[in-house]
Amino acid sequence: MLNLFKVAVHNRIKDGYCRAGRVLPLGKSTLEALTAEQVAALQGDHRLVVGTPEPMEPNQEGDGQQVPQNGENGTPTKTVDDGALPADLNSLTVEQLKAALTERNVQFAGNAVKADLVALLADAVKTVQDGQ
Known part of the structure; x- marks a missing residue:
């Protein structure tokens, strides 16, 4: 175990x-x-x-x-998780995009630019939604 x-x-x-x-x-x-x-x-x-x-x-x-835990001003800090991607994927940082793609087992080049990462994540999200 x-x-x-x-x-x-x-x-x-x-x-x-x-x-x-x-x-x-x-x-x-x-x-x-x-x-x-x-x-x-x-x-x-x-x-x-x-x-x-x-x-x-x-x-x-x-x-x-x-x-x-709650941040200094009492509001919860934000994270990227499977069910809570923003509608505008361009609002995510490159690191958040890479993390979201990695969680979904989507391959991407290490030197990929933000626009490519957004497109890959949009396709991955669309594929999951189409499968449901």
């Missing part, structure tokens, strides 16, 4: 920073259902402040989603 962990992470870099297969919101968040390799990747990034990993109970699956 796979050992899963949860860990608190403070991202001081930028909103939408990607590490260990997760999109991190700016500020503090708690990541759940992380493998030991993902925890090591987070701890290996000197730009992040990573808390002590806590093992999750075997019956505590976690949702694999990040749970952001």
Whole structure:
């Protein structure tokens, strides 16, 4: 059985920073259902402040989603997740576009420009909607 962990992470870099297969919101968040390799990747990034990993109970699956805490002004920080892409994909950053494409297993060139990433993501979203 796979050992899963949860860990608190403070991202001081930028909103939408990607590490260990997760999109991190700016500020503090708690990541759940992380493998030991993902925890090591987070701890290996000197730009992040990573808390002590806590093992999750075997019956505590976690949702694999990040749970952001409220920002300084009391409003929740924004993240890219499967069901909440904005209608205007151009409003996303390149990093958020790449993260959304990676989550959907869409291949793209590492040097792809924003317009190409928007087109790929629009096609991926359309394909999913057509299949439903």
